[in-house]
Amino acid sequence: MVQLTKIYTRGGDQGETSLADGARVPKHDPRVETYGTVDEANAVLGIARLHTGRDRESDDMLARIQNDLFDLGADLATPEDGRRGSGGLRILSSQVDRLEQEIDVMNARLKPLESFILPGGSPLGAYLHLARTVVRRAERHATQLAALHPVNPEAVKYLNRLSDHLFVLSRRVNDDGANDVLWVPGANR
Numbered sequence: 001m002v003q004l005t006k007i008y009t010r011g012g013d014q015g016e017t018s019l020a021d022g023a024r025v026p027k028h029d030p031r032v033e034t035y036g037t038v039d040e041a042n043a044v045l046g047i048a049r050l051h052t053g054r055d056r057e058s059d060d061m062l063a064r065i066q067n068d069l070f071d072l073g074a075d076l077a078t079p080e081d082g083r084r085g086s087g088g089l090r091i092l093s094s095q096v097d098r099l100e101q102e103i104d105v106m107n108a109r110l111k112p113l114e115s116f117i118l119p120g121g122s123p124l125g126a127y128l129h130l131a132r133t134v135v136r137r138a139e140r141h142a143t144q145l146a147a148l149h150p151v152n153p154e155a156v157k158y159l160n161r162l163s164d165h166l167f168v169l170s171r172r173v174n175d176d177g178a179n180d181v182l183w184v185p186g187a188n189r
Contacts, residue, residue, distance in 0.1 A: 034138060041131055049062050058169060061165075096161050099158070120181040128167075131166050132163050132166040
């Protein structure tokens with residue numbers, strides 16, 4: 001476990017930060033950008049969870065996902081080809097599989113889509129859509145990072161599946177799609 005006794009270190013005052021293996025990189029490094037965006041998605045999910053109310057199932061899923069996102073951040077912060085790469089915490093295929101199983105269960109209750117969905121429907125649904133878009137950005141950063149450095153392929157899969165999960169969950173919390181806000185192409189011409 002991590003034990004933090006002092007929050008500020010002054011180590012980043014010159015625009016650099018340390019990765020999990022101790023390597024120093026600029027704060028704008030693609031790896032830092034990627035795990036920083038994962039952290040941003042996690043923060044949005046924290047806000048979403050404030051709106052789950054009595055929906056214990058959604059809250060439990062989101063709690064697991066938030067923990068997974070810390071695992072993902074640790075994975076991305078530990079370069080596979082770095083000093084601690086072989087012993088780093090990594091996203092596993094079982095975590096991706098769990099997302100797929102949850103998607104399948106939720107999606108079985110929903111009618112097929114006949115239009116694209118606009119973010120909204122309920123506060124929880126809107127925050128889940130916001131989280132989904134941040135996860136998509138994290139995925140874009142992860143694939144860009146993977147073009148430059150070795151990245152755990154399960155980490156990229158997790159992000160891809162998570163955005164799908166959040167989309168389906170947003171439909172489920174919007175009364176199984178009944179309160180989805182549908183896009184009407186050209187409606188305001």
